[in-house]
Amino acid sequence: MKMSDSRRVNREKETVLKMITLYCYDHHTVGDSPLCEDCQSLAEYAFQRIERCPYGIQKPTCAKCPIHCYRADEREAIRKVMRYSGPRMILRHPRLAILHLVDSLRKLPTR
Template identity: 50%
Template sequence: MAGGSRAVKAEKELEVVTLMTRLYCRKKHKCKDGLCPACEELLQYVKMRRSKCPWGDEKPFCSNCPIHCYKRDMRERIKAVMRFSGPRMILYHPIVAVRHLRETLRQKKRIESEAKKNV
């Protein structure tokens, strides 16, 4: 994978998390413009953890990752955002949702095939 496409992948991942966090905040916290302080803190934490990911450019989605590098409270908060926003993304951002789902399934298949090779 070329360096440019890696940067694009990271940007797309952050775009998805940002959209999901905004949707969550708008619906749960009734924020119409921007994010509430708690959701802004969570999004900044996600961006910081992404920049320090030990997988680097080969990073899987966090849900597919064997390492849990988030602090417990932040992991619970982002899970709540994902659980709430994930199903709703198809209504609010259908193209992004389908693209993300497709990539998630590809990663899971890749992980499974690598595990079978190592057995």
């Protein structure tokens, strides 16, 4: 794996974690823990999917991916998170939000 590949992967993970954290903070979280149990396992699941993505560095963002590698339950859960946190990311984490937007404009590699 090239340096830039792992940077891209790390950024995707950071973005998805921020989105889940934002959602959880406004919907479930109690006390000091940043994520409730459900969101913690959703985040772990999302990390796994990102690491195993067959498109790797060239992938567009998951919303545009033709593969849909998420299981039905997780897909529904992450979709809710994205719908809520997506627009809010621009305000709270503009750098990540803009990079995510740039990534979403990538074309899928033709093979």
